[in-house]
Amino acid sequence: MIYGVGIDLVENSRMEKIINKWGENFLHRIFSSGEIQYCGKYVNSSIHYGARFAAKESFLKALGIGMGMGVKLNDIEVVNDENGKPILKLCGEAKSQIEKKKIKKIHLSLTHTKSYSTAVVLLEK
Numbered sequence: 001m002i003y004g005v006g007i008d009l010v011e012n013s014r015m016e017k018i019i020n021k022w023g024e025n026f027l028h029r030i031f032s033s034g035e036i037q038y039c040g041k042y043v044n045s046s047i048h049y050g051a052r053f054a055a056k057e058s059f060l061k062a063l064g065i066g067m068g069m070g071v072k073l074n075d076i077e078v079v080n081d082e083n084g085k086p087i088l089k090l091c092g093e094a095k096s097q098i099e100k101k102k103i104k105k106i107h108l109s110l111t112h113t114k115s116y117s118t119a120v121v122l123l124e125k
């Protein structure tokens with residue numbers, strides 16, 4: 001049974017400006033060290049950061065909650081499997097919410113162009 005779906009779109013130039021302005025502090029507040037390592041491999045890293053930011057927001061939307069409602073963005077991590085497929089790995093309050101709501105499966109898909117990054121999250125009960 002579908003519990004919820006969430007979608008988000010990020011303008012990569014905005015992400016780039018924020019990263020340039022706030023640097024490491026911003027990155028470590030929002031992204032895991034694995035995500036920073038993954039995105040850092042790319043010349044246009046803000047595209048991949050944008051996609052991960054969109055994934056975190058999409059997860060919150062699928063859950064039916066917003067930012068500042070207990071789940072921290074760095075409790076939601078995007079990990080790519082050996083084929084490049086992105087998977088959501090949760091800890092902290094994000095993991096507790098999933099357990100509390102009895103969500104059994106999380107689906108995530110990402111796409112990006114130079115200008116925009118987007119993510120879709122589907123939660124199954």
Ligand SMILES: CC(C)(COP(=O)(O)OP(=O)(O)OC[C@H]1O[C@@H](n2cnc3c(N)ncnc32)[C@H](O)[C@@H]1OP(=O)(O)O)[C@@H](O)C(=O)NCCC(=O)NCCS
Pocket residue numbers: 047048051080082083084085086109110111112113
């Ligand atoms: C997966 C694929 C369809 C992505 O399409 P694309 O038009 O090049 O790129 P998009 O912007 O739409 O999507 C990129 C995202 O697709 C996701 N992706 C990559 N591989 C994937 C896979 N096997 N399954 C599902 N999603 C995948 C990633 O999240 C990626 O973003 P990220 O690097 O920031 O995590 C395309 O790369 C493909 O067909 N690859 C074939 C498999 C391949 O080349 N594998 C190489 C590693 S073995």
